[in-house]
Each structure stands twice: as structure tokens, then as C-alpha cells.
Amino acid sequence: MDSAAAKPIHRSWIVLAAKAVVVLQSLAIVYMLTSAWVTAAVSAGFVVVLTAVKALSRASRQADRIFEEELR
Numbered sequence: 001m002d003s004a005a006a007k008p009i010h011r012s013w014i015v016l017a018a019k020a021v022v023v024l025q026s027l028a029i030v031y032m033l034t035s036a037w038v039t040a041a042v043s044a045g046f047v048v049v050l051t052a053v054k055a056l057s058r059a060s061r062q063a064d065r066i067f068e069e070e071l072r
Contacts (some may be wrong), residue, residue: 026042
């Protein structure tokens with residue numbers, strides 16, 4: 001019997017809900033301390049950072065796959 005742990009294909013809804021709560025609370029704090037325009041800018045910053053992290057992690061996985069194929 002193989003004892004290797006299975007990798008989950010998708011994230012649990014609890015993890016996604018927790019991350020959404022943290023982001024929304026952060027934006028609420030920014031809104032309370034500043035203005036709506038600053039909150040919009042911070043929201044755009046969150047989106048940019050999230051997009052960059054996803055693109056870089058996807059590129060990293062692709063590079064790893066290419067290197068693995070080349071080393072075979």
C-alpha cells in the first residue's frame with residue numbers, strides 16, 4: 001500500500017472564506033481611517049499583488065516541469 005499523502009485538488013471553502021474575511025476587514029480598517037478613494041487604491045493594490053503572485057507561481061511550476069523534462 002502506498003503511504004503517500006494525496007494532494008488536494010481544490011482549496012477548502014473554509015480557507016477561502018477566512019482569506020476573504022481577512023481582506024475585507026483590512027479594507028474596512030483602511031476605509032475607517034482614510035477615505036473611499038484610498039480604500040479603492042488599496043483594493044487595487046491587493047488585486048495587483050494577488051495577480052502577480054498567481055502568475056509567478058504558475059510560471060515557477062511551468063519552469064520546474066520544463067527542467068524536469070530536460071533532466072530525464
